[in-house]
Amino acid sequence: MEASEFPSLAQQYNVYAVPKxxxxxxxxxxxxxxxPQLVRAVVGAVTPPAAG
Amino acid sequence: xxxxxxxxxAFLRKRFAEELEHPVRLVFFAPSVGGIALPGEDVEMVEYxxxxxxxxTGLSDRVTLEEHSVASEPEVAAAYGIARTPATxxxxxxxxxxxxxxxxxGYEFATLIEVILDVSRGRAPVSAETAAALAxxxxxxxxxxxxxxx
Numbered sequence: 001m002e003a004s005e006f007p008s009l010a011q012q013y014n015v016y017a018v019p020k021x022x023x024x025x026x027x028x029x030x031x032x033x034x035x036p037q038l039v040r041a042v043v044g045a046v047t048p049p050a051a052g
Numbered sequence: 053x054x055x056x057x058x059x060x061x062a063f064l065r066k067r068f069a070e071e072l073e074h075p076v077r078l079v080f081f082a083p084s085v086g087g088i089a090l091p092g093e094d095v096e097m098v099e100y101x102x103x104x105x106x107x108x109t110g111l112s113d114r115v116t117l118e119e120h121s122v123a124s125e126p127e128v129a130a131a132y133g134i135a136r137t138p139a140t141x142x143x144x145x146x147x148x149x150x151x152x153x154x155x156x157x158g159y160e161f162a163t164l165i166e167v168i169l170d171v172s173r174g175r176a177p178v179s180a181e182t183a184a185a186l187a188x189x190x191x192x193x194x195x196x197x198x199x200x201x202x
Contacts, residue, residue, distance in 0.1 A: 001154065002155060004201075006153060013198065020197070022195070023193055023194070024193060035182055039181075043189065048190070
């Protein structure tokens, strides 16, 4: 997603620095993070919080 | 006139020849195809994107370009989940859901090339741990990666 070409979308997701990854609309990862860190963010975004 | 210089084109032709596995379709969505520009349409950006994609498909018979108009073919856009333009769906043996929104210029040109190769292989160059973690996901993950060409 080219941030500069879609300014309204970049604004909607508060993109002030790139790369920025938005997972399932609400979870955010800013920067070119190492692969394990991105995977943790994806798993965290998809996995429902444990009950209790 | 091609946007790629001959040296870069030769390098990419060789990579495609050696590394492409399945054929890849670049399914390009413009606001309109030919004729009159729509209000708010950035004609230059769309045209430049089309030229980049044409150059890329000229590098291998196994990478092809399809062009669609969101205005006149809304059903095709909907089938690919395209909500804004210019958009390029990169589709291999399957549609893995890879979409490129905007112009693949500058640094992002390299991203486009790597995405084409990954889609062609049907797998991304990730570690075994990553592959296992993603295979075990309990639901779908939609990743939007915001970038700039510089």
